[in-house]
Amino acid sequence: MSEVTDQETSADDTTDVAEEDAAIESTEATDVSTDEVAADSVAPTKAAPVDLEKEGEVAADFLENLLDICDLDGDIDVDIDGDRAAVAIVDSEDGRVPRRLVGDNAKVLDALQELTRLAVQSATGQRSRLMLDVAGHRAGRRAELVEIAQEAITSVKESGEKVALESMTAFERKVVHDEVLAAGLSSESEGVEPRRHVVVLPA
Template sequence: MSENQSQTHTLEAEVPDGAEVTEEKAAAAPTAETPETKAEADGEVSAETPEALAATDDGDESTGERRSNKQAVLDEEGDIAADYLEELLDIADLDGDIDTYTEGGRAHVSIVTEGNVLVGKDGEVLDALQELSRLAVMTETGRRSRLMLDVAGHRDKRRAELTDLANDAIEEVKSSGEQVRLSPMNPFERKIVHDVVAAAGLVSESDGEEPNRRVVVLPN
């Protein structure tokens, strides 16, 4: 499957009123060990990349072969995560379409569904499902995954909100000459803000400890 090419996995099950992913149902789904560093997987700090994971010891391997190996690694991650999520949704008696694609050197999985039961308050359920999907990949392949999961377009909406927030902070820093401290965010959200600030020619840093770690935008 080529870069940005997607696959769709479809589940057709009735969604009972008030359906929830209960602890009992989630416990019946596959589990795996925890990755060493969640921040690395979310991209805020450096981590092993699919390029490094896919590379072989053959110094004469062509660029085309390395690219093909990288794509195969990402395709495999997406397929494993999609199968895991299909099983989990089936256990929870929820329905939805699951799309897989690659973008920015990562495998992406998107659950197309209605409602926010799989998103949860402040994306907490979504974040948990993403971690479970990464763990399922690690159990199957022995590799840590930087796979990204989205449900009902939640992350795209959040990205737009964070971009606006970062731009507001940038304008405040430029006009006041003082640093601006933003509210606590998870690693994925902080990475978005850092990228927007860097693109504007300013510097930002993360400060504090999880779960209260936040971005500080600094004046030049």
């Protein structure tokens, strides 16, 4: 079976294209995830700030109830990051957030994020693209990925040869694609899960 390769795209300033919402072929770099709609679908209009605030409130209520049911410590922080709600479970005065809520390769965190999105969708009637973090895991991983991307960018610019990175999740690939695009290069994702990875291409 041949390996799957597809060119990633990035959202422009007037459309809301993300890894969960659209798969649009172009030469710019943005990760395409498995739950995207078809390429000829019309991208939804950006949600108004009040909608994102509502998403955050619903998500916070859901997560607070979940922590109470499971008798786990943690506070909920809610913010807006660009065009999506950003919710985080952080350490509280009563205790630390159990790191098992992140899990190996952030699998538990990803599952918890999807449950939270479904809870928001059930309450608002609109599909949610909120991002969930637990104990700063995604924030820390993002910093690592930026460093990895910068090293690959430097290597590609100096050698003129493409560089293939390690296997990554959709979230991780998106971070790398954004860094590569900002550096004036292009990138694409190759392979199939769980070995899907980013390849940084020369200009």
